[in-house]
Amino acid sequence: MGALVNMEALILRNNNLSGQLTSSLKNCSDKLAMVDLGENNFDGPIPSWIGDGLHQLIILSLRFNNFSGSLPSTLCYLEKLQVLDLSLNIISGGIPSCIKNFTSMAQNTISSTSGHSYKCGVVINGFIGISYHLDISLMWKGVDQHFKNADMLLKSIDLSSNHLTGDIPPEMEYLIGLISLNLSRNNLTGEITSNIGYLKLLDVLDLSRNHLSGTIPSSLAQIDRLSVLNLSNNQLYGKIPTGTQLQSFPASSFEGNSNLCGEPLDTKCPGEEPTKSQVSTTNGGDESSIFLEALYMSMGIGFFTGFVGLVGSILLLPSWRETYSKFLNTLILKVLKWWKQ
Template sequence: MGMLSSLQSLHLGRNNLFGEIPASLQNCKELIALDISDNKFFGNVSMWIGERFTKMMILNLRSNKFHGFLPIELCRLTSVQILDLVDNDFFGSIPRCINNFTTMVTMSYSGVTEPSHNYLSGRILEIIGAILLVESIDFSINQLSGEILQNISRLTYLNHLSLSNNNLVGSIPLSTQLQGFDASSFTGNKLCGPPFPKSCTATVPIPDSKNAEEEEDVNKV
């Protein structure tokens, strides 16, 4: 396969392939699309994927057995439009340099139900709001924490969002498209505000007037 140096598209999804990604594949420098989803590949994602495939537009590693940290070299894929890492065993934080993906349309890092998850942690990065052309984001079933930052409302092309089943807290930023998503996009967190019926406004209990008067009399004594 490594001798196919002019190969631009490789689709091997939904087979029963296993093992690590062949190192000889890095000789296919012209690859634009690589789909090896729904197989049994394992191991770490090799650094050379980001170093060699600078023209890559589609990278689909969905539903395999990859594990470990996401290599920062992936951020060199500045032309990538679809990045699908769903249903593996990745862990660690999302690389901050994903703001290099200015042409990205689909970003999927989620896990699924047993037997396999991703375990990405940390906060939803502020720089995600810089990927202005993104249409789909799926970070569901990970271990992301903190608040949803306001700048995600800048993603005016966003038509699919799933942040469910993480450790997110606080209010959902007010913007037309975020409130337009179903509540299922945010369930399994500690979030409030539309589209949830639960308001984020803290309620302060009003003391009973009789008790308040008695307390005032005690203070005067």
């Protein structure tokens, strides 16, 4: 395979391939723009020669394998990289701070390769040299989706479901072209970088199920393109920054942080005062309640007074008793007469 020096895309995903990657692939360094080996059984460490030799890589997907060890710092040499998917492996160690060298991700423009078709080596089917656009399957917003011309549309990092430790490097803030960042289901610690708001193009941010602590940076509320946010099941605390963006997400985006408070959670922050509208509503409700209580009480007293006055007059005054008796007799005679007819 290393003799295929003109190959530009290598797609072997969704097979039962195993073992370690052959180092002969580094001979394809001049043109290889896409390597997709996802959903196989490859194991061993991620080879350092990927970063050392394959400098034309735009898409690297090794998802859903058994790669182990730490992330090689040589990956940072892939300046043209736009999609990095290493999810669902058993990679450990920290995220290298040199990720700021992903130059293409640090730009908010699409790739200059727009519209280019590549020569593809689909080795398992025996076809070499066919025309191919960089298509890839990615976990997107919780659903496995297929993207055509991914080099034109996406800038994404997915390191989810590994064993990564340490802090999220603050150098992540330089990748202002990122559209999706998924670091969920790891063992990351420390705080969310305070300048996360620099990533204004983010559509998806998932940092859930780690051990992140500290407060949620106020700059996060400045990312107005976010459609998916998940910070659940960490150790975050304090008040959720106020802004129309963060309060629009469901409470499930923040649950599992026992010391987090503020909307959209039901947990109120200590010393938090009700808003003016809540105060006015409460006052209005109290005034209305008092008015109704007084009304019902006066009606009851009036009815009781009138009833007692009428009955008392009939029982105590002879003239009233006679008049009442005549009225009853007349009424009874009329009823009997009507009944006979």
